[in-house]
Amino acid sequence: MQKMEAQKTIPSRRDEQQSAALVWIVTPLLATGAAYAPVHAAARSSSLTPWIMPLLLSAAFAVLVSLLKAATWPAAAIGFLVCTILAQQPGFGALLALVVLFLLTFAATRFGRSKKELQRLAEGRSGRRAAQIVANLGVAALCASMGWYAGCIAALSEAAADTVSSEIGQAVGGQAWLITSLRRVPGGTDGGISVAGTATGVAAAALVVAAGTMHPAFRPDALLIFAAACAGLLFDSVLGATVERIGWLGNDLVNFSSTLFAAMIAVMWLLFRGRIL
Incomplete structure (x- = not known):
């Protein structure tokens, strides 16, 4: 969920500290995951040719999202690490899912932008911050680096669903209900759900899963x-x-937790069945 600054109940300092901690903890893990396979291959004197294409694709993706102002340069750098890990997965399915996620969220963020800007609900024109990239894509990349493919795709699908549901719900407007009490709340409220937002979010998840x-x-x-x-x-x-x-967690940690929850459901179910993909 992307919320306007005025609606945040968490103190800004705590929110910034949580986001910074998330970036500093997860980014080194992403860097390790991205570098492990090629470094391991080099240590065994194996050919590095298989890793050239993933690196080139990841670099092109990072430059593209930055030029489109979909992400800041630091966020694009983290996106490069994520893309590098996903591009190493078999069949390029994870990379295709990432591309579909990007196209869906890019379009949803810009849908009804004028209306969202008037309501102070729109994302900043400089693009997503590093913490937002880690929050939405970090779990998927970490799952991929550990060989948990199902967890990777589940996390990517949840991230797409969350962003699309929030952005479309805010743009379309209409009635929203607080999920815990079903009490009517203004659009953009933390925990608020709407028919349009939920439907488009579920559709986005389906498209990413299909990819x-x-x-x-x-x-x-x-x-x-x-x-x-x-x-x-x-x-x-x-x-x-x-x-x-109530101000305990900021949006970035909530998003990270939600992708982790989705990934762990998929991983635990496959473990229960005695296999992991």
């Missing part, structure tokens, strides 16, 4: 991953209506 499970090996788990993403979307709203609403 990430095109390979026959992953297709049997598509429904599970989709369900995990939808559960993560609901979990995000519950956190928004509770710990975010």
Whole structure:
């Protein structure tokens, strides 16, 4: 969920400290995950040719999102690490899911922008910050680096669903309800859900799951991953209506927690079944 500054109940200093801690903790893990495979190959005197294309694709993606002002340069640098990890996954399905996520969120963020700016709900024109990239994509990249493909796609799908539901819900307007009490609340309220926002969020999750499970090996788990993403979307709203609403957690930690929740549902279910993809 992306909320306007005036609606935040968390003290700004605490919010900034939480976001900074998230970046400083997760970014080194992402750097390690991105570098591990090529460094390991170099240590064994293996050819580095297989890693050239992922690096080039990741660099191009980072430059593109920065030029489009979809992310700041520090955020684009972290996006490069995420993209490098996802590009190393089999069949490029994770990378395709990331591209679909980017296209969906890019379009949703700009949909009805004038209306959202008047209501002070629009994202800054400089693009997403580093903490937002870590919050939305960090879990997916970490899951991919550990070989938990289903968790990776579930996290990417939840991130797409969350952003699209929030942006479209704010742009379309209409009635919103607090998920914990079903009490009517203004659009943009932490934990508020609307019909338009929820429907478009679920559709976004489905598209990302479809992109990430095109390979026959992953297709049997598509429904599970989709369900995990939808559960993560609901979990995000519950956190928004509770710990975010009372000022304990900022939006970045809520988003990170929601993608983690979606990923862990997928991973734990596959572990229960005795396999992990």
